[in-house]
Amino acid sequence: xxxxxxxxxxxxxxxxxxxxxxxxxxxxxxxxxxxxxxxxxxxxxxxxxxxxxxxxxxxxxxxxxxxxxxxxxxxxxxxxxxxxxxxxxxxxxxxxxxxxxxxxxxxxxxxxxxxxxxxxxxxxxxxxxxxxxxxxxxxxxxxxxxxxxxxxxxxxxxxxxxxxxxxxxxxxxxxxxxxxxxxxx
Amino acid sequence: xxxxxxxxxxxxxxxxxxxxxxxxxxxxxxxxxxxxxxxxxxxxxxxxxxxxxxxxxxxxxxxxxxxxxxxxxxxxxxxxxxxxxxxxxxxxxxxxxxxxxxxxxxxxxxxxxxxxxxxxxxxxxxxxxxxx
Numbered sequence: 001x002x003x004x005x006x007x008x009x010x011x012x013x014x015x016x017x018x019x020x021x022x023x024x025x026x027x028x029x030x031x032x033x034x035x036x037x038x039x040x041x042x043x044x045x046x047x048x049x050x051x052x053x054x055x056x057x058x059x060x061x062x063x064x065x066x067x068x069x070x071x072x073x074x075x076x077x078x079x080x081x082x083x084x085x086x087x088x089x090x091x092x093x094x095x096x097x098x099x100x101x102x103x104x105x106x107x108x109x110x111x112x113x114x115x116x117x118x119x120x121x122x123x124x125x126x127x128x129x130x131x132x133x134x135x136x137x138x139x140x141x142x143x144x145x146x147x148x149x150x151x152x153x154x155x156x157x158x159x160x161x162x163x164x165x166x167x168x169x170x171x172x173x174x175x176x177x178x179x180x181x182x183x184x185x
Numbered sequence: 186x187x188x189x190x191x192x193x194x195x196x197x198x199x200x201x202x203x204x205x206x207x208x209x210x211x212x213x214x215x216x217x218x219x220x221x222x223x224x225x226x227x228x229x230x231x232x233x234x235x236x237x238x239x240x241x242x243x244x245x246x247x248x249x250x251x252x253x254x255x256x257x258x259x260x261x262x263x264x265x266x267x268x269x270x271x272x273x274x275x276x277x278x279x280x281x282x283x284x285x286x287x288x289x290x291x292x293x294x295x296x297x298x299x300x301x302x303x304x305x306x307x308x309x310x311x312x313x314x315x316x317x
Contacts, residue, residue: 083210093206093254094233123213125225133225137213142299144224156296165296 043067052079055086073121080124081108084132097130103147107132110145110153110170114178118185138184145170145177155180189231191275191289199265203234203274203288204250204308207258214313222260224299232288236276237261239284247308258311262288266304270297 043066052059059082084099091098107124111134122134122145131148140161147153153170155177168176211226235250251257264274272290279285292298 087210091210092208093257094229123223125223126210127225128229133223135213135223137221142296144299146293148293154294156294156299158296158299167294167296 050075050078052082054079054082055088057086059085071115071117071119073115073119076121077111077115077124080122084124084126087126091126092128094128096126096128097149099126099132100130100149103131103149106147106153107134107145110147110174114174114181116182116185119181120184136181136184141180141184143180143184189277189287191231191273191277191287193268193273194275197236197264197274197276197286199263199268201264201274202237202247202261202308203264203267203286204237204240204247205232205234205260205262205305206251206254207260207311208254209256209311212258212311218313220258220307220310220313222258222302222305224296224302226260226298227262227301227305228292228298230289230291230293232272232292233277234262234286234288235282235284236286237284239276239278239286243283245284251309256311258307259309260305261308262301262305267301270300272297272301 045064046067047062047064048067049060049062052061061078081104084104085101087096087099089098090096120136120138122136122143125133125135127133127146127148129148131146131151133147134145136143140159142158142160143155144157145153145155154167155170155173156165156167157180158165170177205226207222207226211223213221213223215221237247240247240249247259247261251259267274267288270290270292272288272292275287275289277285277287288301290297292301
């Protein structure tokens with residue numbers, strides 16, 4: 001096994017990942033659970049970390065939360081983002097740009113709180129332009145959320161069963177996106 | 186921004202196959218081992234392709250397009266399919282690839298990239314073990 005280099009995410013990245021990780025399930029750390037906890041049973045924040053490997057580099061993500069189980073989408077999503085960060089120039093053989101870290105940050109910011117604990121994980125797919133798209137193909141629905149350089153994010157949804165399709169600007173249409181993701185579970 | 190604007194070349198017949206290399210990062214494997222191509226593979230406004238008939242005249246097989254790209258699959262769409270989605274199909278020979286061509290037009294919006302992908306078929310299907 002080749003020696004691994006270490007490439008930690010930037011502080012800003014880690015902050016976003018931590019927010020994405022903890023907020024997503026803190027949102028679903030149910031209100032009922034909170035109510036039944038007495039003042040002597042308040043949850044305690046703990047430090048957590050997770051490592052991801054991609055093309056000979058290690059990325060370490062650290063955050064604080066209450067020790068909840070990670071949602072099933074967490075690892076594939078983080079691995080997908082890390083894999084984008086290690087793509088070399090010309091990764092598509094047609095002169096593709098490396099992936100712009102800002103598009104990764106924008107995607108993580110949007111997903112923060114958008115995915116529920118049982119949401120299916122999207123595929124994280126690079127664009128030759130240096131952007132990325134998140135894809136779900138389930139229940140006869142094709143859903144793509146696109147973050148491209150110097151363009152407003154948007155999502156495109158197509159129902160393969162009835163042929164309908166539509167395109168929506170983000171973040172304005174964040175709630176319709178959340179609703180569609182909910183139908184994919 | 187694209188560096189050129191290409192006009193459709195009517196000498197390229199609708200049945201002409203246009204090849205596109207597909208890196209592993211654009212392939213999604215399902216539980217049955219089927220390899221699906223992401224629409225991202227077909228979203229460049231100036232989409233590089235290789236024109237089959239030019240390869241054939243030169244005595245080259247389609248597999249030659251990925252000869253130096255061992256981790257890639259090779260997919261094909263037809264010129265007619267591209268044109269049905271308001272794309273121009275043009276020759277754009279390059280010194281290192283005389284069969285190079287371009288499918289030119291807007292593909293990022295209105296699902297055009299995905300619809301181009303829907304018309305693609307594998308010429309050389311990557312195997313899952315090769316995608317790493």
